[in-house]
Amino acid sequence: MSSNDxxxxxxxxxxxxxxxxxxxxxxxxxxxxxxxxxxxxxxLMINPITELIKVNEAGDFQERFPRSVVIGGDGSREMLTYDFRQEPPSLVLLDVSAQDWSSAIHQATSFAALLEQFPETGWKWDDFEPSPS
Incomplete structure (x- = not known):
């Protein structure tokens, strides 16, 4: 097993x-x-594995967002977060000042989907999911 693993x-x-x-x-x-x-x-910022625990503890995210793991963000106030309350976990955007899950904005159903769609969609700023035409 490598040190990264x-x-x-x-x-x-x-x-x-x-x-x-x-x-x-x-x-x-x-x-x-x-x-x-x-x-x-x-x-788009994705944090290195060495910073995950520190980033999540700094913002008290575990207390405000049980079963969350912040993995990155927009380089400013918005945190890209896995929502492990569901399986498989989806990716949502949470403002650093958000108090609970009601502020979560769905970004993608998977990490691969996020990376694939991001060049075209960028960050989604509301929960509206357009229906396929």
Whole structure:
């Protein structure tokens, strides 16, 4: 087991979850990211595994959002968060000042889906999901 795999396992143990395979693969291969994604030019930041516990403890996210794991964000106030209250966990956006889950804005059903759609959609700022035409 590589040190990266060990760190992933430690974070999973800390949060009492198993990360989805697409996110685990990203952590093991890419590790992290922080860049403006064209053509939307929205900033997407995915935290390295070494920062996950610290980031989640800094914002008291576990108290305000039970079964959550913040994995990144927009580089400012919005936190990209796994919602482990459901299986499989979806990704939502939460403002750092949000008090509970009612403020969550759905982003994607999986990490792979987020990365695939992000260049075209960027961040979604409301919960409206357009119906397919």
């Amino acid at each position: 060990d760190q992933i396992a430690q974070a999973e143990c800390h949060f009492g979850v198993r990360f989805p395979e697409d996110y685990r693969h990203f952590l093991a291969t890419e590790g992290s990211m922080g860049r403006f994604v064209p053509p939307t030019d929205d900033f």
